[in-house]
Amino acid sequence: MPKSPKRERYHHGELKEAVLDTAIELIGERGMAGFSLAEVSRRLGVTVAAPYRHFADRDEVLAGLALRAVDELSGVLRAQAADSLPPRHRLAAAARAFVRFAAEHRSLYQVLVASGLDKSRHAELRDAGGRIGAAFLDPALVVCGGDAQAAQRLVTAVVATAQGYAGMLLDGSFGQDGQAVEAAALQAAHAVLALVLGRDALTGPAAG
Amino acid sequence: MPKSPKRERYHHGELKEAVLDTAIELIGERGMAGFSLAEVSRRLGVTVAAPYRHFADRDEVLAGLALRAVDELSGVLRAQAADSLPPRHRLAAAARAFVRFAAEHRSLYQVLVASGLDKSRHAELRDAGGRIGAAFLDPALVVCGGDAQAAQRLVTAVVATAQGYAGMLLDGSFGQDGQAVEAAALQAAHAVLALVLGRDALTGPAAG
DNA sequence: GTCTATACCCGGATAGAC
DNA sequence: GTCTATCCGGGTATAGAC
Numbered sequence: 346m347p348k349s350p351k352r353e354r355y356h357h358g359e360l361k362e363a364v365l366d367t368a369i370e371l372i373g374e375r376g377m378a379g380f381s382l383a384e385v386s387r388r389l390g391v392t393v394a395a396p397y398r399h400f401a402d403r404d405e406v407l408a409g410l411a412l413r414a415v416d417e418l419s420g421v422l423r424a425q426a427a428d429s430l431p432p433r434h435r436l437a438a439a440a441r442a443f444v445r446f447a448a449e450h451r452s453l454y455q456v457l458v459a460s461g462l463d464k465s466r467h468a469e470l471r472d473a474g475g476r477i478g479a480a481f482l483d484p485a486l487v488v489c490g491g492d493a494q495a496a497q498r499l500v501t502a503v504v505a506t507a508q509g510y511a512g513m514l515l516d517g518s519f520g521q522d523g524q525a526v527e528a529a530a531l532q533a534a535h536a537v538l539a540l541v542l543g544r545d546a547l548t549g550p551a552a553g
Numbered sequence: 554m555p556k557s558p559k560r561e562r563y564h565h566g567e568l569k570e571a572v573l574d575t576a577i578e579l580i581g582e583r584g585m586a587g588f589s590l591a592e593v594s595r596r597l598g599v600t601v602a603a604p605y606r607h608f609a610d611r612d613e614v615l616a617g618l619a620l621r622a623v624d625e626l627s628g629v630l631r632a633q634a635a636d637s638l639p640p641r642h643r644l645a646a647a648a649r650a651f652v653r654f655a656a657e658h659r660s661l662y663q664v665l666v667a668s669g670l671d672k673s674r675h676a677e678l679r680d681a682g683g684r685i686g687a688a689f690l691d692p693a694l695v696v697c698g699g700d701a702q703a704a705q706r707l708v709t710a711v712v713a714t715a716q717g718y719a720g721m722l723l724d725g726s727f728g729q730d731g732q733a734v735e736a737a738a739l740q741a742a743h744a745v746l747a748l749v750l751g752r753d754a755l756t757g758p759a760a761g
Numbered sequence: 762g763t764c765t766a767t768a769c770c771c772g773g774a775t776a777g778a779c
Numbered sequence: 780g781t782c783t784a785t786c787c788g789g790g791t792a793t794a795g796a797c
Contacts, residue, residue: 378669381771383773394775395780461586464725474725501726502714502747505718506744507717509716516666516672517682518709539747540744541754542750543746546744547746601790605791605792
């Protein structure tokens with residue numbers, strides 16, 4: 346939809362949202378390094394000056410994308426973590442969903458992990474990591490029998506695992522074909538189950 | 554050391570290595586997005602044309618850095634995986650070393666995971682992932698009693714975990730102070746032990 | 762193997778008209 | 780809220796001299 350249209354030219358349209366949409370499209374085609382406000386403007390059929398009515402600068406566009414990414418990803422994760430399965434399977438399902446999200450919304454995911462954006466400078470993103478992690482917390486607490494510190498460790502391990510599989514998937518370690526996504530997602534889920542099974546090693550010094 | 558020196562100006566010096574060194578320094582200061590051959594040249598006190606005698610283009614510099622990264626990282630990992638501890642602890646130590654490497658050689662690590670470089674277009678890097686994973690293979694095989702497929706799954710899980718913790722460390726999830734590195738490295742090691750403990754869930758469909 | 766010089770293109774950002 | 784026009788800085792890459 347948002348490729349060659351440039352309807353009759355915008356003018357009073359929802360340029361702000363259109364910029365974000367087109368930025369996602371552009372990043373999908375050329376990667377983070379290929380993103381520029383100028384090219385986005387060109388694709389929308391507006392001049393390079395127009396977006397500056399809606400965004401202070403380039404970074405604010407990226408921040409807008411990052412916010413979208415956090416919203417959507419944490420939403421997906423919460424949905425997975427909240428159903429009626431046993432808690433360890435809710436964690437596994439959330440990890441699987443995490444990996445799928447990275448593949449299906451590659452641009453958004455990349456903004457989150459590889460934009461070079463300083464998240465601590467944008468209030469809405471300051472707790473981005475926290476919001477992602479929070480989605481895993483409830484089942485983790487159940488798994489850990491209410492031990493909050495143990496649950497936090499487990500959440501960190503699950504997030505790291507999901508992020509790790511996502512990274513490997515995106516850089517081609519699972520191959521290029523369509524099966525790669527499901528293979529990575531499934532293995533991530535299995536890894537989370539393994540973490541839960543062996544979780545005694547997560548908390549203690551794991552002697553021996 | 555390599556900042557304002559520009560000795561008496563190079564001329565017949567080892568410019569190729571110097572470019573790589575300075576690129577690492579520059580990326581350390583400004584991140585991947587801040588890297589340019591022009592700035593590297595300036596810092597070395599040579600003209601922007603000089604590096605082109607040693608590198609076909611910008612990407613070839615990045616490829617050179619990536620190759621260094623793979624060499625150094627896989628060397629570190631092999632050293633950890635080859636000592637006399639029990640195999641599960643060799644895996645854990647390698648994961649810990651992986652995370653430390655990401656922190657101590659941040660620039661190199663970022664080139665590896667976030668340069669946007671198409672590794673499949675550079676022969677020396679085509680099997681970069683394989684060389685990293687290979688460092689984990691021996692202890693994984695022992696852990697898995699010789700089952701090659703199970704060992705491969707375990708290696709993937711360990712690499713993903715290490716990469717995940719490294720990513721979280723670098724984007725600030727473990728805080729900014731010096732303790733962050735050791736905290737992340739230690740938790741990564743623990744997570745690997747947990748994976749080994751619960752590794753039955755990695756291979757099978759993990760019913761129930 | 763490096764320098765001088767240059768051609769070329771692109772992105773960020775702003776002023777002022779409409 | 781967008782356009783026109785423009786400034787400014789910067790990066791990539793090459794040709795030809797030394």
